[in-house]
Amino acid sequence: LAVAEERLRFGRDMHDVLGRNLSVIALKSELAVELAQRGNPAAVDQMVEVQRxxxxxxxxxxxxxxxxREADLPTELMGARGVLQAAGISxxxxxxDGPAGIGAPAAVQAALGxxxxxxxxxxxxxGDPRHCSIRLARTRDAVVLEIENDGAGAADPLGGGGDGGGSGLAGLRERLGALGGSLTAGPVGDDPDLFRVTATVPLTASGPGGRTASDPGGRTASAGGERAALGERTASGERAAPSAPPASPSPDPSALPEER
Incomplete structure (x- = not known):
């Protein structure tokens, strides 16, 4: 049911984002073809709007x-509580609800999620756990997440991510490492039945490319670069409709983009 609801939500979001814009692109493209066939230079304005x-x-x-793709910490905490309790685990x-969970930067919350x-x-x-505790704490310069459960025995709750086996632990370490964080996992003290995972993420973390916790993916800069590159490509000209005679000197075919 949760998967079905998520698919419906994703479908609605994609429809809302793309539905109207694709309709406008189709209409303006048709108008540009008609104007170009008449030799009307206004076709260029319509195609510029299509590009925008x-x-x-x-x-x-x-x-x-x-x-x-990002995990929301409050949502993940609520989901973990629900699924574990449904399995009979306290x-x-x-x-x-404190500053560690609410006041941390979005990138830190996503990584911990x-x-x-x-x-x-x-x-x-x-394993066969009966109890699981999740603790969030905020120090002066970091957020610390501890997840501890009993019933571990000889099993690795993260799927064998130690010296071999699964990739759960390794994948989490890579994700946290991108923000300058760390992750440790192992038995608590001399009790092999108790297992603890500790994740620490600095509040002022910086990852590859100088990204900070408030800008985990460097999306703004990369998106701007993509837009600039696209602007450079489109500035060299667009493919004209097959039946449309040129209203102005045709661009150099060698400068046309490979993709429409």
């Missing part, structure tokens, strides 16, 4: 997809 709408649509699609969550999602899934998959 197409670029805006690209950015809107990126925003939608980025939102679905769950306690501490600190989610992935830790919650992966760990909760694997707590169910490995």
């Amino acid at each position: 709408i197409a670029r805006a649509s690209q950015q809107e699609v990126r925003d939608v997809v980025r939102g679905y 769950v306690t969550v501490e600190g989610a 992935w830790v919650v999602r992966e760990t909760a899934t694997n707590v169910l998959r490995h």
